[in-house]
Amino acid sequence: MTKTTRRRGEALEQAILEAVTAELAEHGYAGLTFEGVAVRAETSKPVLYRRWPTKAEMVAAATVRANSTTIVSPDTGSLAGDLLALLDQVRTVVDASDRSVLLTLMAELPPSAAESLRELLVARGTQLVQPIVDHARQRGELGDAPLPSRLLALPIDLVRHEILVTGTPSDAALRSIVDVILMPLLRAAAGHGQRPG
Amino acid sequence: MTKTTRRRGEALEQAILEAVTAELAEHGYAGLTFEGVAVRAETSKPVLYRRWPTKAEMVAAATVRANSTTIVSPDTGSLAGDLLALLDQVRTVVDASDRSVLLTLMAELPPSAAESLRELLVARGTQLVQPIVDHARQRGELGDAPLPSRLLALPIDLVRHEILVTGTPSDAALRSIVDVILMPLLRAAAGHGQRPG
DNA sequence: CCCCATAAGAAACGGATCGTATCTTAATTT
DNA sequence: AAATTAAGATACGATCCGTTTCTTATGGGG
Numbered sequence: 001m002t003k004t005t006r007r008r009g010e011a012l013e014q015a016i017l018e019a020v021t022a023e024l025a026e027h028g029y030a031g032l033t034f035e036g037v038a039v040r041a042e043t044s045k046p047v048l049y050r051r052w053p054t055k056a057e058m059v060a061a062a063t064v065r066a067n068s069t070t071i072v073s074p075d076t077g078s079l080a081g082d083l084l085a086l087l088d089q090v091r092t093v094v095d096a097s098d099r100s101v102l103l104t105l106m107a108e109l110p111p112s113a114a115e116s117l118r119e120l121l122v123a124r125g126t127q128l129v130q131p132i133v134d135h136a137r138q139r140g141e142l143g144d145a146p147l148p149s150r151l152l153a154l155p156i157d158l159v160r161h162e163i164l165v166t167g168t169p170s171d172a173a174l175r176s177i178v179d180v181i182l183m184p185l186l187r188a189a190a191g192h193g194q195r196p197g
Numbered sequence: 198m199t200k201t202t203r204r205r206g207e208a209l210e211q212a213i214l215e216a217v218t219a220e221l222a223e224h225g226y227a228g229l230t231f232e233g234v235a236v237r238a239e240t241s242k243p244v245l246y247r248r249w250p251t252k253a254e255m256v257a258a259a260t261v262r263a264n265s266t267t268i269v270s271p272d273t274g275s276l277a278g279d280l281l282a283l284l285d286q287v288r289t290v291v292d293a294s295d296r297s298v299l300l301t302l303m304a305e306l307p308p309s310a311a312e313s314l315r316e317l318l319v320a321r322g323t324q325l326v327q328p329i330v331d332h333a334r335q336r337g338e339l340g341d342a343p344l345p346s347r348l349l350a351l352p353i354d355l356v357r358h359e360i361l362v363t364g365t366p367s368d369a370a371l372r373s374i375v376d377v378i379l380m381p382l383l384r385a386a387a388g389h390g391q392r393p394g
Numbered sequence: 395c396c397c398c399a400t401a402a403g404a405a406a407c408g409g410a411t412c413g414t415a416t417c418t419t420a421a422t423t424t
Numbered sequence: 425a426a427a428t429t430a431a432g433a434t435a436c437g438a439t440c441c442g443t444t445t446c447t448t449a450t451g452g453g454g
Contacts, residue, residue, distance in 0.1 A: 046414080047431060101304075108301075150378065176345070180347045184385045184386060189377075189381060205401070231440080244401085247402095
């Protein structure tokens with residue numbers, strides 16, 4: 001007897017994207033084929049092509065869905081602690097996904113489709129750092145001088161760089177980013193708080 | 198009459214790599230095929246496969262050869278000027294090559310083969326910054342506190358990040374990297390010189 | 395100067411995957 | 425219940441892969 005059930009809409013799409021994720025884990029990006037995905041998802045190639053014109057866009061959709069954990073601003077009680085926690089979160093989120101997949105997608109995706117992926121990688125970069133800085137100011141750890149956007153983007157830029165170029169960063173790498181780069185720079189740019197330790 | 202000339206060794210290899218570069222410019226990485234390269238270089242596929250086991254490695258060889266300009270430590274008379282000149286040089290060198298090609302190669306190359314490519318992108322990162330810092334110290338622009346390696350790598354890391362994620366960086370981007378990040382950080386870390394302005 | 399090892403270049407292959415077109419039929423809409 | 429929509433199966437020509445086979449130009453060694 002043949003399968004007499006036909007999935008549609010969201011249910012079907014979810015099954016497909018799960019199949020993509022599985023194929024990705026099993027064969028890697030290069031080894032992933034439309035046909036392989038179709039077989040695993042128990043559907044057919046035309047169904048895939050109706051949704052995504054290219055492999056890159058299909059994989060991007062799966063990657064975004066699989067890693068759509070929301071990153072939340074940490075609150076550890078110190079600026080350095082918050083920054084480290086933030087970098088650690090980004091590392092964890094991206095870790096589930098795979099470096100070479102991300103690189104390939106960044107290379108192949110049309111800019112429009114790359115947007116959602118970049119959002120995953122960046123998790124709205126600047127927007128995550130601002131509240132951390134605000135907390136530090138409230139605690140008196142930092143002064144009130146305004147911070148240029150490039151500086152607010154720097155924490156995420158640095159982890160992203162580390163992830164893309166060297167793979168999953170070590171704890172030591174994250175710590176040195178915070179201690180050697182971010183803390184000195186933020187203090188220099190924002191000024192010191194009213195009650196220095 | 199058939200071609201009766203057969204190139205060998207270096208001459209042949211150069212012709213092939215030039216063909217790779219041309220095909221790359223014309224069809225992009227994805228559209229480049231062994232067969233296309235063979236035809237353009239007026240040779241045959243086995244000749245290519247005898248040299249490079251994968252497309253990625255062949256393209257890497259061509260990319261490295263095409264962009265083997267040596268980056269030299271600039272000397273503009275000021276620390277900020279030198280840093281800006283360095284970043285500009287890196288931008289120019291990498292510009293000739295193509296962002297999506299670099300990303301794809303980073304994704305596909307085995308770590309061993311990636312070495313030479315990374316060298317191109319990095320141009321021995323830290324090693325280029327050290328002399329610039331030394332000059333600044335001699336001029337009294339910077340103090341003598343030792344700089345951690347992460348800090349020495351930072352200038353190149355930041356351009357590389359900019360290139361990989363956003364494409365060719367603008368002048369304004371390079372300037373803001375120098376003014377907002379590098380200069381304040383270097384001053385804070387090395388201490389100020391003996392004759393502050 | 396000739397011989398010979400080496401590698402260039404031509405041609406053809408089986409196979410995999412591509413992207414599309416065709417057709418039947420289940421699921422949904424009206 | 426009828427009509428519309430889309431799933432799923434199948435098959436296609438085309439392209440590129442990576443390899444094999446074979447001929448013959450090339451350049452070095454004797």
